Amino acid sequence: MSDFRPRRSVLYMPGSNERALEKARSIPCDGLILDLEDSVAPDAKPAAREAACAAAASGAYGAREVTIRVNAADTDWHADDLAAACAAGPDAIVVPKVDSADAVLRLVDAMAAHDAPDRTTLWAMIETPVAMLHAEEIAAASERLTVLVMGTNDLVKELYAEHVPGRQPLLPGLGLALLAARATGKVVLDGVYNDVKDTDGFLAECDQGRQLGFDGKTLIHPGQVEGANRAFAPSESAVEEARGILQAWEEGKGSGVVTYRGRMVENLHVESAERILRIHDAIGALAPGGA
The missing domain is CATH 3.20.20.60 (Phosphoenolpyruvate-binding domains)
Incomplete structure (x- = not known):
């Protein structure tokens, strides 16, 4: 990351x-x-x-x-x-x-x-x-x-x-x-x-x-x-959802089916969530003023 x-x-x-x-x-x-x-x-x-x-x-x-x-x-x-x-x-x-x-x-x-x-x-x-x-x-x-x-x-x-x-x-x-x-x-x-x-x-x-x-x-x-x-930055709602998906995925390991807010979570959703948080964290790591 x-x-x-x-x-x-x-x-x-x-x-x-x-x-x-x-x-x-x-x-x-x-x-x-x-x-x-x-x-x-x-x-x-x-x-x-x-x-x-x-x-x-x-x-x-x-x-x-x-x-x-x-x-x-x-x-x-x-x-x-x-x-x-x-x-x-x-x-x-x-x-x-x-x-x-x-x-x-x-x-x-x-x-x-x-x-x-x-x-x-x-x-x-x-x-x-x-x-x-x-x-x-x-x-x-x-x-x-x-x-x-x-x-x-x-x-x-x-x-x-x-x-x-x-x-x-x-x-x-x-x-x-x-x-x-x-x-x-x-x-x-x-x-x-x-x-x-x-x-x-x-x-x-x-x-x-x-x-x-x-x-x-x-x-x-x-x-x-x-x-x-x-x-081109993830919105606050997108970041919140990505964190929720990853939490649900972690908590649901071994249960067979993982859901988040009523939707089934699969590997592809986890990968997308991880990408959103990677972008969010990288932007946050920039110095004040954007660079």
Whole structure:
């Protein structure tokens, strides 16, 4: 139980914005993605690389999981980004547009060649139809890959779809990614919500993501952190029920049939209850402020 790490809220922060990197030290998110890709202009990328790597190596972010998103493998910046990120030794390196198991293996080999610390894992962004169709192969390609990150904006573009409430156009792809993550024992994070002023829409999408089975959500604004933290944490009633199930299970050992509040309890219910309490305890172990 002790190795579980909450990833309810994982916030993108532009590596080129020094004030944002400073502010991130006090934002109560579970994780940070210091971004060198979409949020950074081409002429600012070298300076952003230096700043993000220095921030990741600083140890100034408390219990927050600190990752660096490099530019994609087909860009001019990728090789230098990856080398610098490996030297900085963040908790993870996030790579966009990972479409195959071979791509994962090339990244893992490159990380080893750059002497990335063993604790630095790989997070793969899957954001194209090809990636969705090969999600299980991608997820199973290496133990160093620990997290799948949904790139829903790119997926909408690639599908010629639209952003609509309920995300019906994306559900087949999201489902494939979730199946792949659960089949291979990986974490899977939902994509971002673009309208930072639409609180109701954001919270509805958080609830949908939790109901679908995502471990947490990637975010684009600090104002979204509280909602994601609340949505992806077990409720008080869920925690109470989980404790009741485990107590009933323990007390009913040897009796043949165990019930709780009139419902039969089986091993699968016990496993679900244990997971809820594992998440609850891990969240509770975070320092005040969420990190």
